[in-house]
Amino acid sequence: MTTTQQIAATQTPTTAAQGQGALGRVLPLILDIALPLGSYYLLKNAFGLDAIPALVISGLVPAARTIWTTLRAGKPDQFALAVLVLTLVSIPITLLTGSPTFMLAKDGVGTATLGVYVGVMALRRQPVMTSAFKPFIANSAGKSAAWDDFSVNSTAFRDLLVRVNMVWAIGFVLEVAARLLIVFTLPFDTAVWATNIPLFAMIVGCSAVQRRWLVPVARMVNAAAGEK
Template identity: 25%
Template sequence: MTSENNSATTVLGSQNNHSREQDEAAARKQMRRGILQMVMMNIILPIVIYSILEGKVSLVLALALSGIPPALEGLYNIYKTRQIDAIAVMVIISIIFSIVVVLLTSDAKLILLKDSIQTVLLGLLFGTSIFMKENLIWRYNRQFSGHNPETQKEMDERWKNPRVKHVTNVLCMVWAIGFLIEATIRIILIYTIPTDILGYLSPCLLVVVLGSLALFSVMYVKHVKNKYATIGNNQQ
């Protein structure tokens, strides 16, 4: 009888592990899809649109139209989540700002300056989110993990762990600093190099900054996991 119970327990444990692995694989797939969408809508399509329109319309209009994909992504996220958060509000303000600039001025630098203002605000949002119910790193992690109730319930439990809060708070501060540095560099470039060149360079600058921050995040999380794994092994 005991042997049968042990066998049943082993089978159930194997099934739970298999189910957990499937959930983790699905979450990773969802995250990769979200990252790919972000890169496509915020980097690749703006560059493609700008390169097609450059020389055919005014520089201000070309830069404004190249901002349509990120704006559409922001509006879609608002529709999908049915939530108006700080970033969503920033997207809406950005759309309004671009329309006003196109209608009232021919200064293309204002369109590019708008991106720097957005980045500054984004940096401030990441920095101040450590005082919110959930910081932005964990909120985006939750968003990229999908809407499976079991996955969300598991993330709720993980969020109760002080180590998770500490690690994600550190990452929020790093991303905040990174965005502020990116904004500073872009503002310097706006007033030091030709605007038409910056139309291509600006999204690439975002690629470099986001790539560096993402790489740091992966390495830092890996370092923390190894650290606590070592501590756990030493205690055993």
């Protein structure tokens, strides 16, 4: 599953973005979580596949969607591509080790790496997750210009974005701890679906906490652009 696509799907939209249908915001979650999960249980229970091939095949669903989304956008999403590479690399490792548990745990490795990277870059005052927030706030030419100007010339604006990035960095690391606890303590077939619980909790929690700093960001951008 592509974590950043799920994050983007749950970001707090501005007034203009609220006109988007609920289906458009939920669809990425369905494709990245529900479809692979349903595919796994269908392949394993209805077709009698072993756990490893069922996991591998179901994991290709979000991988294919990442490739399609990147090609359609015409430019790569560095976070989504990182998750894609991790998924593709983990498949031969899983087949060689014969450990389906590794296939579940590997998502935690990628998320942990992402969390550390986001946190380190935030501490260096280079908020790398800006691309996930900007489209929902700077959704017009005037707002985009204001955002770009603030990013260069406003210390207060950059401070807000750094704090938002730190929220997600901490969330990623906590999600990993919960995921690994589930993977190594619960029965495997239960862990397959239960590992999604920390992900949902992290996305919902971080989306709520980030409002403390994203709302002022939106106000600054709207005021500078002369829009509401």
